[in-house]
Every structure is written in C-alpha cells, then in structure tokens.
Amino acid sequence: MGRLVARTLVELCITVGALIVLLTCYLLYWTNIAADQAMAGELSRLQQQWNQSRVTAAPTPAPSASIGAAPSPTPSAFAYPPDQAFAVLSIPRFGRDWKKPIIEGTGVGDLQKGIGHYAGTAEPGQVGNFALAGHRRTWGNPFNDFPLLRPGDRIYIDDGRFWYVYRLDRTPLRTLPTDIGVLDPVPPESGYTQPGSYLTLTTCDPAWGHSHRLIEWGRLVSVTPVSAGEPQGLSG
Amino acid sequence: MYGFLWRKLPGSAPLRALQCLLLFLAAVFVLFQFVFPRLEPLLPFGDVTVGGNGTGSGTGSTAPPSPGPSASTLNGAHRLPVAELSQNHGVVV
Numbered sequence: 001m002g003r004l005v006a007r008t009l010v011e012l013c014i015t016v017g018a019l020i021v022l023l024t025c026y027l028l029y030w031t032n033i034a035a036d037q038a039m040a041g042e043l044s045r046l047q048q049q050w051n052q053s054r055v056t057a058a059p060t061p062a063p064s065a066s067i068g069a070a071p072s073p074t075p076s077a078f079a080y081p082p083d084q085a086f087a088v089l090s091i092p093r094f095g096r097d098w099k100k101p102i103i104e105g106t107g108v109g110d111l112q113k114g115i116g117h118y119a120g121t122a123e124p125g126q127v128g129n130f131a132l133a134g135h136r137r138t139w140g141n142p143f144n145d146f147p148l149l150r151p152g153d154r155i156y157i158d159d160g161r162f163w164y165v166y167r168l169d170r171t172p173l174r175t176l177p178t179d180i181g182v183l184d185p186v187p188p189e190s191g192y193t194q195p196g197s198y199l200t201l202t203t204c205d206p207a208w209g210h211s212h213r214l215i216e217w218g219r220l221v222s223v224t225p226v227s228a229g230e231p232q233g234l235s236g
Numbered sequence: 237m238y239g240f241l242w243r244k245l246p247g248s249a250p251l252r253a254l255q256c257l258l259l260f261l262a263a264v265f266v267l268f269q270f271v272f273p274r275l276e277p278l279l280p281f282g283d284v285t286v287g288g289n290g291t292g293s294g295t296g297s298t299a300p301p302s303p304g305p306s307a308s309t310l311n312g313a314h315r316l317p318v319a320e321l322s323q324n325h326g327v328v329v
Contacts, residue, residue, distance in 0.1 A: 182286055
C-alpha cells in the first residue's frame, strides 16, 4: 500500500515537472512561432489590401496635388476596424528588417499578432498621441530591445498611403502600469508642452515582469506619400 | 498510473510504446491548443499596456481577459470622442 502511494506520488511529480517544461516550451518557442506566423499573415493581408485598393481606387494620379494634399489622411470619419492591421511599423534600431503590423486594439489577441494601437488615441500623423503597445517577451518578443531606444531614433509607419516618420526625444521612461497620463495628447512627463503629433510606445518592465512599464515618446517629423518611395534612413 | 496505462494498452511492447507516444502527442496538442492559451493571460508576460485593467494580470485577478473589440485598455475618460479625433490639423512637417 505504501509502495503504491509512493509510486503515485513520484508519478505525479514527474507529470507536474513535465507540464512545467511543456509550459516553458510553449512560452519560449511556441508563442514566438505562432506570433511570427500571425504577423507575417497580417503583413501580407495588409499588403494585399493596399494593392487592391490601389488598383481599384487609383484614379489619375495628381502628383503635384498629392504632396499638398498629403497632410489630410482623412482620419476618423470612421475608426479603424478593431483587431485588424491598418499600418506597418518599422524601427531600424531593432534591426534593419524589423517590421511589424499595427493592430487596432490592445486586447490579448491583438498583441499576439502585432503591435497594438490603443483604441481612442490619435491616428498616425494626426494631432494628438498615437499610442502603441507591444510584447517585450513572448509572442515574437517584438519590443525585446526597447531599452536600446535613444533620442534621435526614427520610427517609421506606413499606412498604405503615407509614410509617417517620428523621431524619439528621450531614453525610455520607467513608470507604473496605472500611469495612463503617458497616453494623454500632451503627456505630462514627456517634456512636450505644446499640442502636436506625438507617438507613444509602451511595453513591460522588467522584461519578464509586470510591475512597471517602459515608455518612449517621439514627435512627427515628416509625412510623405508612399508613391514617393521609402523615406530616407529606412531604405538607406 | 503510468504502470496501469502500460498494462491496459493492447499489443506488443513496441506497439504499446507507439501508443504511449501518440497519447503524449495528443496531450501536448490539447495543452498547447486549449490549456496554455487560457493559462497564459494569468502570467505577467502579457502586461505591456498602461491603464490598470491590462490585457493579462499577473496578480491572478479579476476581470477575465475579454478578447475582441471591447478589450480596450484605456479608461473611458481617456477615450477621445470621435469628433475630437476627427479634427485634423494637418501635419507638422
């Protein structure tokens, strides 16, 4: 009888150990594989969508007018559809080929297939705060290198019509998860005083923890039509 | 319990080993597909947003993660009205 109990106990321990190992495999490998696949899928879907809309809605190109008309990317007559990619984010600091879809919303599922856009914050290029959140670890580790961001780093956003370039203005700020002021149109801690077109990036800190958040702010420096090619610094 | 399983499986030893492997793979599939995805929001690695009721909660808590359109992590107070959003002041280049 004692033997049976001991054996059952040992088998239980082995099972729990195996479960922990499997969970670790899931977090360290499987989430990354799933996220990379999902992000690649979102990127190609977005590209397809843009190609289609360019084919169907490409009237006579008005090159001279298009630049003048550039700053009116008709925002928010309707919001972006939730849980879908609407733009592509490039951060050369994270790698030459670092390219992730921006998903509308910051729910669990959104962050598993791209960088999340806080619903209700500004759209790229708009006056206000264009705020994004990304995983630092697990699900593709998109913001793994967040602490490496430096003032002067450029953040590129392509929404299929325009390239928006933001320039970061500081090193990452460490703050508390409840500090929603960082998403304000003019965030109090950012050093900005005037209303403008700002960008906020958020992720967790420490890397595997959730006690704090890392925040980066940048400001819009240029908007160019996609037809004019990739902005300087990204292609070069 | 593993001994019991081994005794219950039919066939020769190699055949039983194969069945064990299949059972193990089935268990892994169920875990990866259904169990871990539900467990994961309870771990702290998903908390990358600001705003309190984050996407997941390491403190083992409260609001069930609600995937989908309603899962905004912004407080209502910070949600800008559409009219305000649509005021496009052009672009500062």
